[in-house]
Amino acid sequence: MSIEKATLARPARVIVVGNEKGGSGKSTVAMHIAMALIKSGQSVATIDLDSRQRSFTHYIENRRAWARHVGRDLEIPNHTCFDPQVDYPTEEDETAGCQALSEAVDALAQSHSFIVIDTPGHDSDLMRRAHAMADTLITPLNDSFVDLDVLGTVDPETLGVTGTSHYAQMVEDARSQRQLLDGMTPDWIVLRNRLSTLGSRNKRLVGEGLQELSQRLNFRCIEGLAERVIFREFYPRGLTAVDELDEITLGTRPTMSHVTARLEIENLLGAMGLADAMASGDMMGQARDAA
């Protein structure tokens, strides 16, 4: 695949988590990908481009504080919150901000094998630049037609896809830019998030819409994460589904929900072509025993 080409161009893989919609799970997914890669021994740098909300940054700060609290040596990525409003406040400075982001990514790529970038849920030059740097783009998407709307429109009667939408267009532009730059087409994965564990008409119809769009827009769609309360509970302690399943680390007894959430993250890494980089099957066995 074209990823190898990009790896040659920049000695690290750049993973961008993006969707022009807030609340789709970008920061949650970015943190999980970063931690899963660190757990597998990779050196990971992380960048938060959502300098207003800073959820990714707070997630990592919470992890640092929790590690101190429980006296555990929890791994922390090399993190930067990129704040153009402070360093590049005027419109003329925006281009300089984009250039600074490229330089920061190039510098981090010299000493890390992966760079995970979380993005805000709105369009900007910086966001476009990040998308154009992606070797892998992950778009978490809540399982609803309201959320699918950022990718495509549907016919109200048949629910068949009638056109493509603004975020899809932005990704298309970013991919064309990238193609011109180094001939690489980033791998685009749409990750269905907060899926109901029960079958439903909505789930099926959204799935069909995504299937159709995936062909039009050239992305891969994966059944990602189910709706799980633990994904919300992790944040204040900075934990993830790939952390040690012991009571001291978690601050609570591990459950089957931890185990299934970890499996979902493992599947995601597998879909990204990083299965070997994830925890071994043996570790999954231990996780099940712990629960």
Ligand SMILES: Nc1ncnc2c1ncn2[C@@H]1O[C@H](COP(=O)(O)OP(=O)(O)O)[C@@H](O)[C@H]1O
């Ligand atoms: N699979 C999931 N199950 C349950 N809650 C989730 C899941 N994924 C994300 N969330 C919750 O959804 C909300 C939005 O997630 P977040 O990662 O902040 O999205 P974004 O960065 O796209 O705005 C948060 O409350 C988060 O805890």
Ligand SMILES: [Mg+2]
């Ligand atoms: Mg976010």
